[in-house]
Amino acid sequence: MMGLINRRKFIKTTSLATLGSILVSSCLSSTNQKKESISIVIFLEDFSANSTPSNWAVGELKAALEKQGVRVNVMHTLEEVDGFCILVSGMNASQAKSILSKENISVPTEAESLCILQTQMNNRNVLLVAGTDEVGLVYALTELADRVNCLKTDKEALEFSAPVIERPASRTRSILKGFSSEIEDKVWFYDKEYWAAYLDTLVYSRINRLNFSTGMAYNSVQGVTDGYMVFPYPFFVNLPDYQVTVRGLSNEERTQNLEILKFIGTETAKRGIQFQFGLWTLAYNWDQDENPKKHSPDATYKTDGLTDTNHADYCRDALAAILKEVPQIRGLTFRVHEESGVSLGTGSFWETQFSAVANCGRKVEIDMHAKNMEEATLYAALATKQPVVVSPKFCGEHLGLPYHQSSIREFEMLEVDKLVDKGEGLLDGNRKFTRYGYADMLSENRTWDVLYRVWPGTQRFLLSGDPELFAGYGRTANFCGAAGFEICEPLHFKGRRGTGVAGGRCGYVDTSLKPQYDFEKYNYFFRLWGRMLFNPDTKPGVWRRALTNEFGSAALPVENALAQVTQVLPLFYLAHGVSANCAVYLPEIYTNSFIAKESDWPYDTQKPKTFGSISPMDPQLFQSPNECGETLINGKNTGKYTPIEVAQWLEDIAETASVNIIEANNLLGAEASNPNFRRIEEDVLILIGMAQFFAAKMRSAVLWKIYIESGERNAAEKSIGLYEGGRNVWSEMAERAKTVYKSNISYGPRGHWIDRIPSFDEDIADLKYRLKNEQVPLGKIQTAVVNGAIKKATSKPVRPTVQIKHVSQSFFQSNKPLYIGLEIANTPEHVFLNYRHVNQSEYWQSVELKQNKTLFEGEIPAPFTDNRFPLQYYFEIHTSPTQATLYPGLDDDLSNTPYYVVPSSDRQ
Numbered sequence: 001m002m003g004l005i006n007r008r009k010f011i012k013t014t015s016l017a018t019l020g021s022i023l024v025s026s027c028l029s030s031t032n033q034k035k036e037s038i039s040i041v042i043f044l045e046d047f048s049a050n051s052t053p054s055n056w057a058v059g060e061l062k063a064a065l066e067k068q069g070v071r072v073n074v075m076h077t078l079e080e081v082d083g084f085c086i087l088v089s090g091m092n093a094s095q096a097k098s099i100l101s102k103e104n105i106s107v108p109t110e111a112e113s114l115c116i117l118q119t120q121m122n123n124r125n126v127l128l129v130a131g132t133d134e135v136g137l138v139y140a141l142t143e144l145a146d147r148v149n150c151l152k153t154d155k156e157a158l159e160f161s162a163p164v165i166e167r168p169a170s171r172t173r174s175i176l177k178g179f180s181s182e183i184e185d186k187v188w189f190y191d192k193e194y195w196a197a198y199l200d201t202l203v204y205s206r207i208n209r210l211n212f213s214t215g216m217a218y219n220s221v222q223g224v225t226d227g228y229m230v231f232p233y234p235f236f237v238n239l240p241d242y243q244v245t246v247r248g249l250s251n252e253e254r255t256q257n258l259e260i261l262k263f264i265g266t267e268t269a270k271r272g273i274q275f276q277f278g279l280w281t282l283a284y285n286w287d288q289d290e291n292p293k294k295h296s297p298d299a300t301y302k303t304d305g306l307t308d309t310n311h312a313d314y315c316r317d318a319l320a321a322i323l324k325e326v327p328q329i330r331g332l333t334f335r336v337h338e339e340s341g342v343s344l345g346t347g348s349f350w351e352t353q354f355s356a357v358a359n360c361g362r363k364v365e366i367d368m369h370a371k372n373m374e375e376a377t378l379y380a381a382l383a384t385k386q387p388v389v390v391s392p393k394f395c396g397e398h399l400g401l402p403y404h405q406s407s408i409r410e411f412e413m414l415e416v417d418k419l420v421d422k423g424e425g426l427l428d429g430n431r432k433f434t435r436y437g438y439a440d441m442l443s444e445n446r447t448w449d450v451l452y453r454v455w456p457g458t459q460r461f462l463l464s465g466d467p468e469l470f471a472g473y474g475r476t477a478n479f480c481g482a483a484g485f486e487i488c489e490p491l492h493f494k495g496r497r498g499t500g501v502a503g504g505r506c507g508y509v510d511t512s513l514k515p516q517y518d519f520e521k522y523n524y525f526f527r528l529w530g531r532m533l534f535n536p537d538t539k540p541g542v543w544r545r546a547l548t549n550e551f552g553s554a555a556l557p558v559e560n561a562l563a564q565v566t567q568v569l570p571l572f573y574l575a576h577g578v579s580a581n582c583a584v585y586l587p588e589i590y591t592n593s594f595i596a597k598e599s600d601w602p603y604d605t606q607k608p609k610t611f612g613s614i615s616p617m618d619p620q621l622f623q624s625p626n627e628c629g630e631t632l633i634n635g636k637n638t639g640k641y642t643p644i645e646v647a648q649w650l651e652d653i654a655e656t657a658s659v660n661i662i663e664a665n666n667l668l669g670a671e672a673s674n675p676n677f678r679r680i681e682e683d684v685l686i687l688i689g690m691a692q693f694f695a696a697k698m699r700s701a702v703l704w705k706i707y708i709e710s711g712e713r714n715a716a717e718k719s720i721g722l723y724e725g726g727r728n729v730w731s732e733m734a735e736r737a738k739t740v741y742k743s744n745i746s747y748g749p750r751g752h753w754i755d756r757i758p759s760f761d762e763d764i765a766d767l768k769y770r771l772k773n774e775q776v777p778l779g780k781i782q783t784a785v786v787n788g789a790i791k792k793a794t795s796k797p798v799r800p801t802v803q804i805k806h807v808s809q810s811f812f813q814s815n816k817p818l819y820i821g822l823e824i825a826n827t828p829e830h831v832f833l834n835y836r837h838v839n840q841s842e843y844w845q846s847v848e849l850k851q852n853k854t855l856f857e858g859e860i861p862a863p864f865t866d867n868r869f870p871l872q873y874y875f876e877i878h879t880s881p882t883q884a885t886l887y888p889g890l891d892d893d894l895s896n897t898p899y900y901v902v903p904s905s906d907r908q
Helices: 007-028 052-067 094-102 134-151 182-189 192-204 251-270 311-325 347-358 375-382 432-436 467-476 518-534 540-566 568-575 625-634 643-673 675-710 713-738 753-773 783-794
Strands: 037-042 071-075 085-090 114-121 124-131 164-166 172-178 209-214 274-279 329-335 365-369 388-391 449-454 484-488 818-824 830-837 845-848 850-852 855-860 871-880 883-887 900-902
Touching (some): 094 114, 114 134, 124 134, 172 274, 182 192, 209 329, 251 274, 311 347, 329 347, 365 375, 375 388, 467 540, 484 518, 540 568, 540 643, 625 643, 625 675, 643 675
Parallel strands (some): 172 209
Antiparallel strands (some): 114 124, 830 845
């Protein structure tokens, strides 16, 4: 964010910037025959400026300038400088403090913060590049290098009309890169040039943690085929005290694996990135289940030499050896529930495993996957006195809209008396509700940190990038004091469960679209994700400079097209939660749910398992198609977002994206055949087709429910007609996609969009058969009501608008009521306050507010505030007997949090 300066200081700074730009222009002008030189000054006594990461970043800036033909001199005193220079400094170094004091600029103190300021020093024009620490300095220097690389113009690259001051909105901005397939992942794992380029991309995007993870290829040790690194330790170290071997793994390859792990550690540390090592499977016996059908007879790389007696000790000693060999490892991620292969109730194993971290002689974070985590395991980690992080899933194993779902599905909920709050730690009892969200991890008296992990279920290989949406994720990353986000990178789980195929992870059948390195397809995604997590108020120039460098005048329509379609899958997933399990459900290659015919798929959906009855992933704020159909018939509106509204959003998204991608194509002309544009265009067109299909099917399901409730055949006929139209759009999209992507996009058993069409045809045929052969009795519903419901299901929905003034409380006091007041100009009939603790095991409470003219008042009662969790609430406003809305609700850009959160004053 830009620093605040008064008007006089702004004028002074602007004049200095103009003066500085004259020299900058002469240094970078592409028209000058003789390029001037630029000096980079680093004072030797400045620890931050002389650190390894800072030196690396200075090298990046130097290389960028030299690529533009500028001579660069690195010096250590200002006296050596003749003319304009870049002063690289720690924020607390005397020279930087003197400049900042002179300019009367208040700078941040948070770790990883930065300042870029154009000024004068000793009669020289100086560009101060400063950071509160070495990482902040890396970000400031790579910001300059990125500007030079992208802008390539006379003035803009090193010209700043006002100071740039930024501080991180979230402490942890992590990328999880997992090894899932021997055939697909060894290619990049052993490629040092790949790693160097990949890590450059991360640091330029301000990602500050890399989690290289093993053992994620399987949810449990059953049916293993590709066993490479599933049980990771013996793939990296050989312990003389244990006779542990891996079938098919040579000593040379083990040594190579450890060497590349050391290389990754060195390269991440060199760039100021935290190196995290993920250990998701610690089972050594893949045939341990009593059921032979769950064994792994065809598995490669099975482990010999371990027993239940020496397993825990071996894991302790092997981890200790790795931590010694790779001192750059600053954190470890563990899956600590039964899918790791370590049974629940085996606290002694984790005590033994964690002792390797406790005794490693340096600070190493213990990051534990939250699902089904037991209190004993948490306390075993806390007992090490090392930093402890609990990492719950953000929204199932997928990516919803940029807010934490206000409720989990009924399928995950428990009876009220199944959990006991002992006042600290975790809730005691059946912890099933922890599977797909923050659960009970956000208590205000917690002694652990929290990091939200975004799993790769929604979008794995199609491009995404919406500045507004990603800024929304940035704003919710520190929800209730959490550290931030970790996202499984694009292409994560490629080749999972032994489905890997050679030929490139991007899955292109059109080889002209294949980038040199697979991650390069997603450079824009990384830029937006990392920058918006660092600063949700990042200026548009940051992402547009890269697009403009690539696409010139077509940059803005490219940005707009991709931004629109990025909303498709998170919106559809949140509104229609077929399954929270990414191994079961991949909206990106949608598996059909039938509208009328029941099925057994998937396992984690309530019966009846039909499209219309499937719960939203956030059922507190969204309706299912069946709920919507009933509401349209009975007129009892709750203000929830309906499938008709979701369909309209999807239709609008598709239309806007279509206009923009056509405009971009026209502006590019012959350059539209460039692979960098075609990769975007093809993915945008696929997502447009999916948006249109999802919209048609959601309307179709609502109409079918109206038909079932009313017996009105017109509703069924319109339902089938819409479904057929959506099916045809999907077919056209899939035929084109067939020329772009391989027939089997291997993320476990998957396939291709073209494979889904027979299921749509079967579903449509089933509806036609039912309409023709099954008699649905006419309901006792007036024809006008049914016709009105049909019209609403096929039209553009209109949500009531109300003028509201509400200021949320800054905090609440324990065991005292929290007053809530809401002022509404156009007086509604009823206003309800919905509230609960920030604890997903709870159901929401509701109370109607009392009206005093335009003021509606109520309170959250005192007993409810006597709790260690923050409070959250929102309003349900009924403007008429059949019309209702929510407040604050979702904004037009779908990027905000639709409820308020209030912490306790006792813990401020």
